[in-house]
Amino acid sequence: MGNQPQSKIIEDNPIGNGLDAFRASFNSICEGASISCTPDALDQLGQEDLQNLVLVLVSTLQILPASRLLRSNSGRTLFSELSRLNTAITSDDFNLDRIQPLLRSALASKPDDTLIWKLVYDAVTESTPPPRLTASSLQQTPWLRNTSSFANSSEHRKYVDGVLKEELGPMYVGLPNFHDTYFGGVADLQTASQAFFEQCLEGNDPRFEGGWKGWPKDANQEDVLSWFADFSEKLAAFADVHKSIPTHRHRRRPLAKPNKPIDGSVGKRKLDVGFVNDPQAGKDSRCHWSQILVPGELKSNPSADKASEAWLDLGRYAREVLAAQDTRRFVLGFTICGSLMRVWVFDRLGGVASDQFNINDDGLQFVSTVLGFLWMNEEELGFDPTIMSANQERFIEVNRNGSTERIIIDQVMQRARCIAGRATTCWKAHPERQPEVLLVVKDSWQYPERDEEGDLLREATNRGVVNQYSAWSGYQESCELPPGAPNAAEQYRIWRIKGRAQQYQHQQEAVI
Structure with a gap:
């Protein structure tokens, strides 16, 4: 740490x-445990809370510019070393006490940048395993039980829920700048939301006056569903008039059918409310999970806004959406408990959510959220932009031998039915204008340090293995914040989702 380049990097990147x-996460954990929010509280936290806190700190440190510039003794960036530390933290034999000095330094009222980065170096040096000798020394697929391991006969809710809880792990809520990050790029959203809300305030019988007109006082589910569907339809109609690209061009409408199973799931699954890509969808329409763009969960009791109730229910819906839509990278959703709303994102690391807000107190926020769901483009909703469509065909473009080739996707062969994990998908495919050449395209999320599969495929290709066709999309999703993001560190979880999940990188191969 003492040499000039590192000191200069730290000085230039405060x-x-x-x-x-x-620190906000630390305060939230302490308040939940009813203990004082001081560094001494670290000694009173349970192992699970402490582990979660360390994971948050590691994720936050990775976003800091200095983490990509500072290098460890191994030559890797601290960003890379922190990814390894992140994996080590979740192991049973990791001693969290080793990170206590770093935690206390990060919580200090006047933190010392040099000390913090020194303690980061100490933490990653102590936890970094020796380099592997062979490609087989590290398993490509971690031993993780998730919901993709279920046989069809085990898809009953009572079996799924327990494993889904384990798969999702801790779900983080109350993330700052969530709305700006996910909705901030939707063109004209703020202007149109303001215009609609101002209309709701006008007249002798305003739609909004100290709360929304017609909102069921007891938040009865059936009444709320009816109110929400009517509100969304009125907002969509207003939006069509005020949008250069009308809502119907995005082919979506609200759907409310809590008592009718949605087609396409192995076990019977019902959805309270959501938005579908069918402009003709009505109360009696039959829908498939492949049509659900934004799932929602309604609860009449505000106290249901917790992991064991509304959050888990929405996670169950997100799993069905990801399973049915083979190009979906993440799923946006929402919960409304009483009149308290959260917006959620589920990706291959789990689920995170916005701050809770009362739709009858913050009417403009509610309008902006619903209109955002109606106006978002497919990439903003979580669809993979590298899988394209033209002339009623889906295809990907890959680089092979220095040139770009187009591979036509014929059909899905296999897709893992899970939320968190590698989420491997395989498609039957063929090179453009060569339908007689059968290929399998594999798409999966991969730990950066578990790169053996790609190395082996490259080696096989380089050695001219017969019946081997390997090409790489050249696409690895960057972890970029949207324009105008006020503070990178405040979006440590958003950053994780907007790019591919931080512990994974995108891998696409085409092989026979």
Whole structure:
């Protein structure tokens, strides 16, 4: 740490308020445990809370610019070393006490940047395993039980829920700047939302006056569903008039059918409310999970806004959406418990959510959220932009031998039915204008340090193995914040989702 280049990097890239998100998470955990929010509280936290806190700190540190510039003794960036530390933290034999000095330093009222980065170096040096000798020394697929392992006969809710809880792990809520991050790029959203809300305030019988007109006082599910569907339809009609690309061009409408199973799931699954890609969808329409763009969960009791109730229910819906839509990278959704709303994102690391807000107190936020769901484009909703469509064909473009080739996707062969994990998908495919050449395209999420599969495929290709066709999309999703993001560190979880999940990188291969 003492040489000039590292000192200069730290000086030129101050942490500033880059740890605010970590401190906010610490305060939230302490308040939940009813203990004082001081560094001494670390000694009173349970192992699970402490582990979660360390994971948040590691994620936050990775977003800081200095983490990509500073290098460890191994030559890797601290960003890479922190990814390894992240994996080590979740193991049973990791001693969290080793990170206590770093935690206390990060929580100090006047943090010392040099000390913090020194303690980061100490943490990653102590936890980094020796380099592997052979490609087989590290398993490509971690031993993780998730819901993709179920046989069809085990898809009953009572079997799924327990494993789904384990798969999702801790779900983080109350993330700052969530709405700006996911809805901030939707063109004209703020202007149109403001215009609609102002209309709701006008007249002798305004639609909004100290709350929404007609909102069921007891938040009865059936009444709320009816109210929500009517509200969404009125908002969609208004939006069609005020949008250069009308809502119907996006082919979506609200759907409310809590008592009718949605087609396409192995076990019977019902959805309270959501948005579908069918402009003709009505109360009696039959829908498939492949049509659900934004799932929602309604609860009449505000106290149901917790992991064991509304959050898990929405996670169950997100699993069905990801399973049915083979190009979906993540799923946006929402919960409304009483009149308290959250917006959610489920990706291959689990689920995170916005702050809770009362739709009858913050009417404009509610309008902006619903209109955002109606106006978002497919990429903003979580669809993979590298899988394209033209002339009623789906295809990907890959680089092979220095040139770009187009591979036509024929059909899905296999897709893992899970939320968190590698989520491997295989398609039957063929090279463009060569339908007689059968290929299998594999798409999966991969730990950065578990790169043996790709190395083996490349080696086989380079050695001219017969019946081997390997090409790489050249696509690895970058972890970029949207334009105008006020503070990178405040979006440590959003950053994780907007790019491919931080522990994974995108891998596409085409092989016979």
